[in-house]
Amino acid sequence: MDFRLTEEQEFIKQAARDFAQKEIKPGAGERDEKAEFPADIVKSMGELGFMGIAIPEEYGGAGTSNLSYVLALEEISKADAGVGVIMSVNNSLCCDPIYHFGNDDLKKRYLTRLASGEQLGAYALTEPGAGSDAGSLTTTAVKDGDEYVLNGTKAFITNGDSCDLLVTYAKTDPDAPSGKGITSFVIEKGTPGFIVGKHEDKLGIRCSDCVSIIFEDCRVPAANIIGEEGKGFKVALATLDVGRIGIGAQALGIAQASLEESLSYSSERVQFGKPIAAFQAIQWKIADMAMEIAGSRLLLQHAAWMRDEGMRHTLESSMGKLFASETAMRAALQAVQIHGGYGYIREYPVERHMRDAKITEIYEGTSEIQRLVIARNLMAE
Numbered sequence: 337m338d339f340r341l342t343e344e345q346e347f348i349k350q351a352a353r354d355f356a357q358k359e360i361k362p363g364a365g366e367r368d369e370k371a372e373f374p375a376d377i378v379k380s381m382g383e384l385g386f387m388g389i390a391i392p393e394e395y396g397g398a399g400t401s402n403l404s405y406v407l408a409l410e411e412i413s414k415a416d417a418g419v420g421v422i423m424s425v426n427n428s429l430c431c432d433p434i435y436h437f438g439n440d441d442l443k444k445r446y447l448t449r450l451a452s453g454e455q456l457g458a459y460a461l462t463e464p465g466a467g468s469d470a471g472s473l474t475t476t477a478v479k480d481g482d483e484y485v486l487n488g489t490k491a492f493i494t495n496g497d498s499c500d501l502l503v504t505y506a507k508t509d510p511d512a513p514s515g516k517g518i519t520s521f522v523i524e525k526g527t528p529g530f531i532v533g534k535h536e537d538k539l540g541i542r543c544s545d546c547v548s549i550i551f552e553d554c555r556v557p558a559a560n561i562i563g564e565e566g567k568g569f570k571v572a573l574a575t576l577d578v579g580r581i582g583i584g585a586q587a588l589g590i591a592q593a594s595l596e597e598s599l600s601y602s603s604e605r606v607q608f609g610k611p612i613a614a615f616q617a618i619q620w621k622i623a624d625m626a627m628e629i630a631g632s633r634l635l636l637q638h639a640a641w642m643r644d645e646g647m648r649h650t651l652e653s654s655m656g657k658l659f660a661s662e663t664a665m666r667a668a669l670q671a672v673q674i675h676g677g678y679g680y681i682r683e684y685p686v687e688r689h690m691r692d693a694k695i696t697e698i699y700e701g702t703s704e705i706q707r708l709v710i711a712r713n714l715m716a717e
């Protein structure tokens with residue numbers, strides 16, 4: 337077993353760190369306050385190869401690995417977790433299903449533009465009545481000649497307003513039970529009947545947009561089906577295997593940022609005649625944060641490595657996402673505590689990290705759902 341990164345992995349990590357610290361971190365607070373989408377940053381990330389990291393070069397990607405994806409996404413999210421989720425959705429939830437399940441025509445028409453960063457993707461699975469129980473979705477797609485007509489509403493869609501296209505899921509067999517008779521489609525924004533609805537005013541990751549999407553007699557060519565008709569839920573679940581690695585890496589970035597801010601603040605803040613870092617109560621918090629972060633990183637990098645090796649990794653993705661997201665929440669809370677009253681003030685980034693951390697315990701499967709996935713996988717063995 338060799339834990340050292342390869343030269344290429346070190347290069348990607350450093351390139352992401354340099355870009356994130358120079359171009360992303362300085363404006364993070366202002367973007368958070370104004371809920372401002374970072375269009376220029378997303379464009380530059382495309383040029384740097386960060387929008388399709390593990391997609392082969394022939395389809396516009398950087399042609400590296402899922403392990404490199406984790407390394408880069410941690411660095412980007414450390415600077416601004418809102419930018420991290422924009423990158424994660426494009427890589428994991430949009431490029432990945434088209435690459436793994438789409439035919440060559442779909443890859444040429446859509447994947448090349450998404451993975452190169454020329455266009456941005458979104459992923460619309462959740463509905464107002466179907467969140468954790470995504471298989472119970474009710475959006476319908478009815479065949480009409482060589483098109484399908486979609487009707488229904490999707491909720492909480494990240495990149496939904498800023499995207500050029502999205503991957504969505506609709507019931508093509510209305511009589512099929514939950515999780516069956518679902519088909520996955522690529523739909524271009526601007527298609528008549530593709531309506532961008534309400535913008536959500538969020539607690540955290542505020543620079544990313546999150547909207548509802550309404551399909552009203554929205555006609556999609558049959559050629560835009562990803563995989564086979566009726567097998568879409570399999571695509572959705574397989575996509576979440578890599579999506580959860582991405583959200584875990586986003587959480588890891590938030591946790592690492594919380595640790596670094598805590599180390600620096602506690603060495604400067606003087607109370608009772610000493611830097612607060614000299615107090616054991618502060619040292620223990622920092623030690624726990626560092627230990628949990630190291631554990632999260634190992635779990636996530638292991639899951640990514642398994643994916644790169646072509647091994648099944650549903651269990652490892654869920655464990656990595658669950659541990660990293662709960663680590664991020666604990667680390668951000670402790671970072672605020674270490675900053676005392678200043679941690680509660682917008683001027684200090686730990687307040688934003690605390691708000692950003694919470695979503696990692698909710699989307700792409702809540703912590704309760706991750707525990708279900710982990711237990712089911714263990715019991716099926």
Ligand SMILES: Cc1cc2nc3c(=O)[nH]c(=O)nc-3n(C[C@H](O)[C@H](O)[C@H](O)COP(=O)(O)OP(=O)(O)OC[C@H]3O[C@@H](n4cnc5c(N)ncnc54)[C@H](O)[C@@H]3O)c2cc1C
Binds near residue numbers: 461705
């Ligand atoms: C900011 C944001 C961005 C998002 N981005 C996207 C996106 O881009 N695309 C997309 O498709 N979706 C997206 N989502 C949706 C997200 O994935 C869902 O919110 C999430 O899966 C939970 O669904 P729900 O909100 O309906 O909660 P519910 O499913 O109603 O859950 C409510 C509570 O019940 C618990 N619960 C539910 N079922 C069980 C069970 N069987 N056992 C134990 N506990 C259970 C949950 O864990 C939770 O605590 C986003 C959400 C947010 C807030």
